[in-house]
Amino acid sequence: MEKNWWHTSVGYQIYPRSFYDSNNDGVGDLRGIIEKLDYLNELGVNLLWICPFYKSPMDDNGYDVSDYYEVDPVFGSFEDAKELIDKAKQRGIRIILDLVMNQTSDEHPWFVESRSSLDNPKRDFYIWKDPKYNEDGQRIPPNNWASFFGGTCWNFDELTNQYYMKIFSNKMPDLNWENEAMRTAMYDMASYWLDLGVDGFRIDAIAHLAKDLTFIDSDMALNEDGVAPDWKKFSNRPRLFEYLHEFNEKVLSKYDIVTVGEVGGGADVEDAYKYAGYDQKGFNMVFNFDHCWYNGAWDDFGRTAGKLTVDVVGLKTKMNEWIQGSANHMWIPHYWLNHDHPRVMSQYGDPDHHHRESGSMLGMLLLSLPGTPFIYNGEEIGMTNVDYTDIDDYRDVWVKNFLIEASKRTPVEQLMNHLRRTSRDNARTPMQWNNHPHGGFTQGVPHQKSVSNYDRINVESQINVSNSIFGMYKSMIRLRTKSEYTHTLAYGDFNLIEKEDKQLYAFKRQGEKTLLFIANFSDQDKDISHLDYSGHVVINNYDELTHILQPYQAVLIEV
16 A cells, blocks of 8 residues: 555534634635635644635535536635635645536536527536326326435426436436546546645535446335335446546546545445555545434334433444445545535434533544544534524524425424434534634524534633643644654554444554554443553543543554
8 A cells, every 4th residue: 555645634524604604794705714724723633625616506505506617796705715625735734625516507608508409508507307107098107216315316397398317406407427437527627726826625515426327216115205215226336436447537636636536334344445446446545425314313214212222332343344345445534524425423322411521522533543533623622513492493404394294294393303413504603713602603693593502612711721622632633643653543553342332432553563552432431440451541531540540532652
């Protein structure tokens, strides 16, 4: 394995709409990120993944791009983007952009042309199909495939009397990757940003570029919307890897960059290898979602109130499966959440009774794993899920689509419970900088309601406190990037211990040093007298270490 700069980097994801608002219009912007570069430098991260700031009608918060070459005015100007790239580099911070390759906005010039007529040169930039008709002569979609956002994955266009495919919202038509001219246009766009100075990409929804080109109905049972949620019809299909090899050959291989693909929850370790294996022509690593739901929040569907129980054994088993499956074959990234997931503090921590302890434990665990860790903005201070009591406080297009059908058969309070645990809006609330109104994010009216706990959970209250959540993240980042333990934490072997223990998450890292990590992943004391934990305590989120680990206590020991 060839060593690369991104092996010892610590990533930090920024959702720009909610990071910092520099002009008080209620929406975070690029200049807001520029103003907070010193904060990020203080934290110690050296790789920023910034969610889309391209021009967009914002049906899905920028993942519906209408112009890849322009910055949306709500985020600032193209000059702001160039200044951000330059000023980050001055601080030793590299930037990767979200590359949206599966779909565009229906307002993108390509789609405007494509839908204008059946014989337009850009017609085949997208996927168009004739309607079917049922026994009653009613028009129906070309097949029974479901959309990730609910309902069918087809939308009818009256102008040409055909359906276009859209696996997300109606305003996000899927691109046709079988079209060579479209692929070339996408490669040119990626090269443009790399030539401008960005250091790589996180590639959104990459698993879905290739479709089942027969477009026949799925045999899967239909859901309550009358469609088949058969994601394999457009996820991780063999043809996809031919596209990726071409993209790598024509663009990615020509730059010293890092690429991270998002493969979601439908890919296993073997699939991931096809994307990012050391001997594959693809990406440098891929994100998966497998570890994100081990508290049963989705399955519970809001039926019960209060804190859910974390399946610690299931969580560490799944993470170990990916780590061991990746060893010697591909590089692995780690993260607790992104802009599409609930806050890890509310998923796996204890925000009400052990906020500092559980938040710092989660950070220490993440930053002790092999590979490249990514932190999501606000995670480093233990931001939590929303506490909304009004359904109208939600902004996510997924929520709005979900509620159309769910509200017909589920009590409102149960739905609210479910959304407070699972909605993508949980991660998209304004960053909490201080205890001023809206957490100091803006002096205007924020685009999304803040979580009400900003008065006690904020950067200002933690940044100068060494054992705060922020302080522990900062200390761990220094260990990963600038210490005698850097090599071991990035490259060392990983050996999970206490595999069946329902409270402990413990493992050894062996490289130039040997490190033992032990965490009490619960709100109850835990006796560890059966473990040999003698050695030099490198970092501890409590004042002392005894044979009794206190709730959410975590310790890293050189043995």
